[in-house]
Amino acid sequence: MKKRMIVGNWKMNPITLEEAKRLFKSIKRVAEKLKSVTVVVCPPYIYIPALLNTRSEFQISIGAQDIYFEGQGSFTGEVSALMLKDLGVGYVIIGHSERREMGETDESVAKKVQALFELGMCPILCIGEKIRDDSGSHLEFLKNQIKNSLNKVSKKHIGKLIIAYEPVWAIGAKKAMEPENIYEMSIFIRKVLVDMYGYDEAVSTPVLYGGAVNFRNATEIFSKGQIDGLLVGRESVNSTGFAELLKAVDVS
Ligand code: PEP
DSSP: OOEEEEEEEEESSOOSHHHHHHHHHHHHHHHTTTEEEEEEEEOGGGGGGHHHTTOOOTTOEEEEOOOBBBSSSSTOOBBBBBHHHHHHOOOOESOOOOHHTTTTHHHHHHHHHHHHHHTTTTTEEOOOOOOOTTTOHHHHHHHHHHHHTTOOOOOOGGGGGGEOOGGGTTTTTSSSOOOHHHHHHHHHHHHHHHHOOOHHHHHHEEEEEEOOOOOOTTHHHHHHHHHHEEEGGGGGOOOHHHHHHHHHHOOO
């Protein structure tokens, strides 16, 4: 059985290294016992080296929340994929809606995705519409977002791609998208991928859902939403809630 993937996006939390270590330790304790779940934790850059030191590779992976697309040079404040790879980071969230809100474009997303593929790393490519109405315009929007974000990517690299479908209106909201709608959207996303790369590549690309996931709704999202994993924001920095979520979705 394909393992379910749970990605925790810590965003700009917590505010001390001590807290970060404590949270990570509590997640690790649960992750060690999971049979059918791959856990990826994406802390702020500054905590990555310390957390990598406390981890054993098979229990839990560490990801980052962004990169700059150049490898090195005069780019003040930026961190490259090359630097993260050197540390042992294998996953990077790209194109999160909060970064898009700060000016990230499909064009820069495409360059970042390509930079990761060239190093054999896995982008967790975030896509999602801001609004949804009866006209179905969100479908066209999503199709364009996927095509533009992957416009530099050839078939040979696509095996490393992870897609996180996060309707922007559900991020930070009280309620997640209805699982039936998540199911429809995951089919739509795969259809776009089939048209771009072919059936085999499309079905083997993990499609995650993100937006107001917590330990209470996670299992239903898996069972009715038919997705491969979850991208979790707030609940991933709540050690009790995240532990409950991991245990709940670990089906054998
Ligand atoms: C996110 O920011 O990617 C996210 C899914 O947040 P939350 O789970 O808090 O809605």
